[in-house]
Amino acid sequence: MAKKNLADSLPAPKSRRMVELALTLIAVALCPASMWLIDSEAIAEGETTWLLATAVLGGGALLIHIVLHLRARYADPFILPCVVALNALGLAMIYRIDLTTSANAGASQIIWTGVAMVAAAAVIFFLKDHKVLRKITYISLAASLVLLLLPLLPFIGLELNGARIWISVAGRTFQPGEIAKITLAIFFAGYLSIHRDLIMLAGKKVGPVRLPRFKDLAPMFVAWLASIGVLVFQRDLGSAILFFGLFMAMLYLATESRTWVALGLIFVAAGGVLAYNFISHVNYRIYAWIHAFDPEIYNQAYGGSGQIIQGLFGLAAGGLFGKGWGNGRPDLVAFSNSDMIITALGEELGLVGLAAILMLFLLVITRGLRAALGTRDSFGKLLAGGLSAVMVLQLFVVIGGVTRLIPLTGLTTPFMSAGGSSLLANWVIVAILLAISHTARAPHVVEMYDDQQDSIDYSGSENDGATSVISRISSTSAGGENE
Amino acid sequence: MASEITVTLLRFAFLALLWSFVFLILAASRRDLGVGKNFRATRAAAAPSSQPESRAAGQQTPPPPARPTQLVITDGAQAGSVLRLGDQPITLGRASDIEVSLQDDYASGRHARLFPQGSRWFLEDLGSTNGTFVGGTRLTRATPIEPGTDFRVGRTTMQLRA
Numbered sequence: 001m002a003k004k005n006l007a008d009s010l011p012a013p014k015s016r017r018m019v020e021l022a023l024t025l026i027a028v029a030l031c032p033a034s035m036w037l038i039d040s041e042a043i044a045e046g047e048t049t050w051l052l053a054t055a056v057l058g059g060g061a062l063l064i065h066i067v068l069h070l071r072a073r074y075a076d077p078f079i080l081p082c083v084v085a086l087n088a089l090g091l092a093m094i095y096r097i098d099l100t101t102s103a104n105a106g107a108s109q110i111i112w113t114g115v116a117m118v119a120a121a122a123v124i125f126f127l128k129d130h131k132v133l134r135k136i137t138y139i140s141l142a143a144s145l146v147l148l149l150l151p152l153l154p155f156i157g158l159e160l161n162g163a164r165i166w167i168s169v170a171g172r173t174f175q176p177g178e179i180a181k182i183t184l185a186i187f188f189a190g191y192l193s194i195h196r197d198l199i200m201l202a203g204k205k206v207g208p209v210r211l212p213r214f215k216d217l218a219p220m221f222v223a224w225l226a227s228i229g230v231l232v233f234q235r236d237l238g239s240a241i242l243f244f245g246l247f248m249a250m251l252y253l254a255t256e257s258r259t260w261v262a263l264g265l266i267f268v269a270a271g272g273v274l275a276y277n278f279i280s281h282v283n284y285r286i287y288a289w290i291h292a293f294d295p296e297i298y299n300q301a302y303g304g305s306g307q308i309i310q311g312l313f314g315l316a317a318g319g320l321f322g323k324g325w326g327n328g329r330p331d332l333v334a335f336s337n338s339d340m341i342i343t344a345l346g347e348e349l350g351l352v353g354l355a356a357i358l359m360l361f362l363l364v365i366t367r368g369l370r371a372a373l374g375t376r377d378s379f380g381k382l383l384a385g386g387l388s389a390v391m392v393l394q395l396f397v398v399i400g401g402v403t404r405l406i407p408l409t410g411l412t413t414p415f416m417s418a419g420g421s422s423l424l425a426n427w428v429i430v431a432i433l434l435a436i437s438h439t440a441r442a443p444h445v446v447e448m449y450d451d452q453q454d455s456i457d458y459s460g461s462e463n464d465g466a467t468s469v470i471s472r473i474s475s476t477s478a479g480g481e482n483e
Numbered sequence: 484m485a486s487e488i489t490v491t492l493l494r495f496a497f498l499a500l501l502w503s504f505v506f507l508i509l510a511a512s513r514r515d516l517g518v519g520k521n522f523r524a525t526r527a528a529a530a531p532s533s534q535p536e537s538r539a540a541g542q543q544t545p546p547p548p549a550r551p552t553q554l555v556i557t558d559g560a561q562a563g564s565v566l567r568l569g570d571q572p573i574t575l576g577r578a579s580d581i582e583v584s585l586q587d588d589y590a591s592g593r594h595a596r597l598f599p600q601g602s603r604w605f606l607e608d609l610g611s612t613n614g615t616f617v618g619g620t621r622l623t624r625a626t627p628i629e630p631g632t633d634f635r636v637g638r639t640t641m642q643l644r645a
Contacts, residue, residue, distance in 0.1 A: 019511050026504055033500065037493055078512050085504060131579050197588065324494035349498065356501040363508055376561075377579045378586065443567070 016077040017069050023081035024065060028058045030085055034092030037325035039099060053091050053110050057084065060117025064431075067121045071128055072438035079367045079437070082360045083415055083430050087113055087423075089357065090416030093344055097330050097337040105337050105418035112420035116427035123431035130435050134379045137190025140183040147176035147183065148226065152233055163236045163410055177230075177239050178412075178425035181246070181390050182432070188247055189382035191219065192254040196378065200255045212259070220260075223247040224267045228275070235281055238397050238409030242390065244268065249389035250382055253372075289407040307334040308401075308408050311343035315403070322350025337418040339410050343402050358399075361414075365391055368433045374440030384436045387429045549602045551630045551643035559639030560586040568643075572598035574609070575636050589613050590637030595622075603627045604643055606634060613637055 035050035036043055043050055061084045068075050091109060098106045127133070133140075150167050151157040158166040158173060166173045192199070199216045227244040230236055248264040251257075275282040288297050292305035299306065310333045317323065328347035330336035336344045346354040368388030372381045394411055401408035412422035554566040554573075566573075566583060573582040576594035585594075591611035597604050607625035608615040615622045616635040628634060630643045 016511075023504075023508060023511065026507070030500070030504070033497065037497060078508050081504075081508060129580075134579075321495065321498065324490065325497065349501075352498050353501060356498070356505050359505045363505070363512075367512075376584055376586075379579070 015069075015073045017065070017073065020068070020077035020080055021065055023078070024061045024084055027081045027085035027088060028054065028061055031057050031088035031091055034089065034325055035095055038092065038096045039326060049095055049106060049110075053095065053106075053113075056110050056114045057088055057091065057117075060114055060121075063121045064117060064124065067124050068434065068438075071125050072435055074438050074442035075124075075434040076367050076371060076437035076441065079364055079430060079434055082364045082367075083427075086357065086360050086364075086415040089345065090341065090413075090418075092325070093330075093341055093348075093416070094337045094418050096326055096348075097344065099326075100331045101336070103337055103418075108420065109418050109423075112423045115420070116423040119424055120427040120431035123428055124435055127432065127435045130380050130383065130432065130439065131377060133186050133383065133432075134190050134193070137187055137194075140190075141187040144180045144183040144187060145226075147180040148230060148234075150176045164234045165236050165239065175419070175421040177234075177236070178421040179428075181242065181425060182387070182428060184243060184246060185250070185383060185386040185390060188250045189379050189386055192250055193377075193379040193382055196254045199251075199260075200257060212263070217263075220247065220251070220264065220267070224271065228271055231271075231275055231282070232279060236410070237282065237285065237407065238394075238401075238411035241397055241409070242393050242411065244271075245393040246386060246390050249393070250386040253385045253389075254378075254382055285407045285409075289404065292404060307340065308404060310334075311336075311340045311402050312404060314343045314347035318347035318350045318354075320351050322346070322348050322353055324348060338412060339398070339408070339417065340402055341413050341417050342399055345416075357416075358395075361391070361395055364430075367437070371433055371437035371440045375436050376439075380436050380439060384433055384440075387433055390429065391426075549645075550599060551604060551628075551645050553644040554583070554597070555642055555644050557633065557640050557642055559637075561639065568597075568599075568604070570599055572596055575641075576609075576611075577637075585636065585639050587637040587639045590639065594636050597628070598625075600627075603629075611636075 032050050032054045035053065039047070061080065064080060068080070091106075091113065094103075094109050095106045097103055151164050153167075156167045156169060157164060158168040160166050160173070165175055165177050167176055168174075195216070199212065205211070223244060227240040230243065231240040244264075244267075248261065251260050251264070276286060277283070288300075288305050291297050292309055294305075297305045298309055314328060314330065314333060318328065322328075325348055328344065330340075330344035330347065333340045333343060342354070342357075345357060349357075365388045368384055368391070372384035372388065375381055375384065391414055394414055397406070397409060398411045398413050400406040401411070412419050414426040415423065550568075552568050554568055556562055556564045556566075574593055574596050575581070575583040575585060575590070576592050577585055577587060577590045578592040581593065591609070591613070593609050594611040595615045596607045596609055598607070599605075604627070605625045606615065606617065606622065606628050608622045617626055617628065618632060618634075628643050630645050633640050633642050635641075
């Protein structure tokens with residue numbers, strides 16, 4: 001009977017939360033499985049790190065699942081399992097690197113995973129409708145600028161490994177630039193969704209190309225200056241690429257205009273030439289990248305290419321199927337648990353394993369773009385597209401860097417690298433994508449939502465208006481139509 | 484402790500687990516790939532069997548079965564979209580916090596309202612700048628809309644379907 005009714009009507013969208021739960025359980029299981037493969041003897045002797053990691057990851061995943069069930073029932077069911085799997089593999093690799101090196105990042109990474117997942121759950125809980133973010137368009141611009149400037153301040157700013165992108169508060173370090181990714185995406189989405197038409201249509205047309213007005217160019221100029229500022233004052237090429245790339249991607253998403261992309265590339269080229277000629281560390285980075293195999297560069301203590309070349313050797317040693325968990329030599333690579341975690345994974349899981357990891361990233365990103373396609377408001381589209389673009393760009397910069405496709409810059413691999421700020425920021429990005437995908441997949445009529453109190457209330461004031469209108473109709477339209 | 488063969492087997496088993504996880508997700512997401520398929524709502528499954536008397540007695544007339552149940556956008560930026568109608572009034576316009584949020588710069592924020600009355604939907608202009616048109620005439624008062632009749636809000640043309 002019920003089945004027949006369903007068949008008669010349009011197919012109802014399913015929430016598919018149970019699919020999500022099942023896939024998430026498999027993803028969580030990857031964590032103890034990897035840790036057991038890394039060191040089964042220690043586990044047999046009562047080592048409990050694996051238990052803690054699994055409990056935190058599983059508990060966090062369950063919390064997010066429950067919050068999704070309560071507050072965003074139609075959210076995309078595939079984002080959470082993919083991200084949990086990536087986080088699980090990251091935790092396992094950091095644990096593994098702790099065993100053979102002096103690094104001690106495992107415990108804090110587990111804590112940050114818990115914090116980040118609780119933060120993601122909180123964002124989903126309070127962000128029932130992503131359109132409220134539109135109201136903070138200019139607040140988030142201000143927040144981005146503050147976050148970018150914080151590391152340059154004298155007392156809390158901190159310079160580590162040549163880049164001034166950290167702040168240090170009460171002995172803990174944090175990278176505010178990671179949070180700035182999110183606030184900048186919100187600002188660009190809010191700004192472009194309002195000014196889109198103007199940017200698209202205003203300006204002189206010369207042949208097939210519509211030249212933009214200078215007024216509309218200004219924000220692009222500001223974004224460019226900000227990126228160059230990051231490059232000069234914080235000496236962080238990766239973040240500079242990320243911020244400008246984010247702006248270009250969102251501008252293209254908003255306007256579909258190749259002219260703007262071409263203009264952006266000219267800006268990038270100009271910035272690149274300026275940086276190469278006038279900023280010594282950029283110049284040196286590129287020199288070390290091209291001449292990476294020179295013994296002189298390789299053996300250089302600071303800023304040499306030893307790290308990246310050892311990473312490449314690691315990838316080569318891993319081959320197709322990898323050395324297996326715990327059998328590689330990530331201890332030979334500097335920063336193998338943060339910047340170079342991809343080569344450590346490639347060494348132990350091989351090309352096959354690394355390809356699976358990239359597939360998981362690809363799935364998260366396609367689901368993000370799918371949410372952008374499905375949601376109806378242009379702000380949500382731009383925000384989901386922009387956040388997905390941030391993830392793509394960051395992956396490209398990191399993996400391109402460690403495989404020597406582009407000069408290596410210190411960005412983290414989302415969800416995997418050791419580092420609390422990166423984990424937190426990326427989990428919040430996932431939470432926002434989940435919230436947007438809920439509006440994309442949910443049935444549209446508002447009455448269908450669980451609690452009507454949050455949506456527009458029709459039962460109260462609007463009712464008199466309607467009845468008065470109806471009384472007017474019943475007197476005037478009696479003869480007007482045939483039934 | 485484990486022998487060489489077990490270690491190798493476990494190594495490949497882990498890679499197999501990783502890839503089967505990827506393929507499970509791909510298989511599960513396969514049917515979700517169509518764009519715009521979810522552009523509809525679901526009262527339909529519950530509506531015919533539910534007891535209208537139990538809800539909000541007196542506020543809304545119980546829905547007779549013959550009333551059109553779909554709003555179809557036939558022309559404009561969102562052409563082809565289908566919206567399933569329930570038994571509540573819906574507002575059309577450019578604002579983002581209403582039921583039918585149009586991507587149409589010629590529509591006012593809260594442009595028009597569709598509300599159910601008996602077996603019909605009535606369309607009412609909410610004081611929009613560019614007006615609401617049914618078959619070429621500008622609405623001055625709430626008007627019943629028959630299924631299949633085009634009406635226009637801004638530059639978006641829509642019709643009701645049974």
